[in-house]
Each structure stands twice: as structure tokens, then as C-alpha cells.
Amino acid sequence: MSYELDRVEKECPCPCGKGRIVYGSGSNDWNQVREGMSEIWCGECAKKYRLAGDGLLPIDFPEYSGDEQVKEKMQALEHVVSNYDGSRGFEYWPEEVREKRLSTYLTDEERDRVKKERDRYPLYIALTYAKELCGQYSEEVLLDVNMQLINAKFSTQLTGTAKEIAERHKRFFNTIKIENVKYPVQVALRNYQKYQDADLEDQQYLSELKKELDGYKKEYYKDYPAYRAKREKALIPLYLKDVEDA
Ligand SMILES: [Zn+2]
Secondary structure, three states: OOOEEEEEEEEEEOOOOOOEEEEEEEEOOOOOEEEEEEEEEOHHHHHHEEEOOOEEEEOOOOOOOOOHHHHHHHHHHHHHHHHOOHHHHHHHOOHHHHHHHHHHHOOHHHHHHHHOOOOOHHHHHHHHHHHHHHHHOOHHHHHHHHHHHHHOOOHHHOOHHHHHHHHHHHHHHOOOOHHHHHHHHHHHHHHHHHHHHHHHHHHHHHHHHHHHHHHHHHHHOOOHHHHHHHHHHHOEEOOOEEOOOO
């Protein structure tokens, strides 16, 4: 549904002088309002120019473009960098990192469950849920929780952090059975140091990726100052003035 600019707040004459450049808000058929619209209200100028934020540019004035191949690499890397945040971004881990971590985070039995029975639960716990517990609680607190879980028969006997973790487990997995609550806590304890090492490793890896990305950006935008200068020359600045009774 397109918006029609129907409330002009600022305006100025167009380059040919027969019409106006307007700025204001628009609405559509469903009475939704969009702020910050601008339009060229002149048939002739609309054929010659396009609005470019800070002014008018000739309609065929190009956007900046650098080397297409560099752009592809740059965007692919940008995607990885913005999605790579340890556990949540594990599909972006390099293959060898994923293999290495899975082989140390999971026991042989759990790996079999994942591989042979296609049960992804241990995978989710080891990569995400237990890691989050480690991020939230100290090792000491988790050891204490584990002791409570070992000694309790029913979840109603739990107190403090143990109770908190049991309730969280219920929200996530719909069960508060001691055996079920205990499992991620024990995975967390088993992997506590490994998660910390992995975080450090991730930080280093990410900073390398960012360095590489900076290289691509520099390469892609190398002609930008020249483009900017050309654009500066072509740009017709606009001096919009407030409209009375807008
Ligand atoms: Zn005009």
C-alpha cells in the first residue's frame, strides 16, 4: 500500500521554478501515517532529478559502487561477523572448530544419541542451554545447585538458585523432574572451563574476521572520496523552509 504525502511541513521551490520540493508526512488507505517523506512536486523536475537525502541529484547519477567481487566477499563476511556470537552462532563456526568442540562438549554416549538417534537435545544443551547457565552462574553456585539436585527427591524441596534453575527448566522444557533439571547443570559443570576457553577463542577469531572485513571495506570503498567529490559537484542543495499552518 503506497503512502501519499498529504501534510506538507517544509518546502522550497524546485530548480525550474514551476513547482515545489516538499517534505512532510503521508498516509495510506488504512490511515497509517508515515513521517519524513519528501517528494518532487514538479513534472519536469521529477523527470530530471531524484531526491538524495541532502539535495537533488541528476536522475541518472549512480550510487557508489566498487568492485563487485570484493562486495560479495565483504557482505558474506559481514553476515558471519554479525551472526557469530559463540553458542548461538554455532552454524557459523568453522567446520574444524565445530567438530573439535562437539567432541569435547559431548560424551561418547551423547554423540551417539545425536548421530544415531538423531536426537538433538544433548546438542542443544551442550551448545546453548548449559553454556548460558555458565554465563549466568559461577562454578561455585552451580556446584551447590548440583549438590541440592543430587540430594533432593522432589523439586519441591529445592531452594534458592536450584529452585530458580528448576523453574527455568520448566519454562523451557515443560518438565521439572529432578533428573531432567540435573542434566544441563551437570553438562554445564563438566564444560565450565571449556566454555570459557571457547569464548576467548571466539573473541580472537572474531577480531581476525573483523580485520579481514576492514581490509575488504577499504578495498571496496577505495574510490569513494573521488565519487563523493563528483557527487558534491552534481548535488543541488535544498533549503527547505517551514510551511505556515502545516
Ligand atoms: Zn520544476
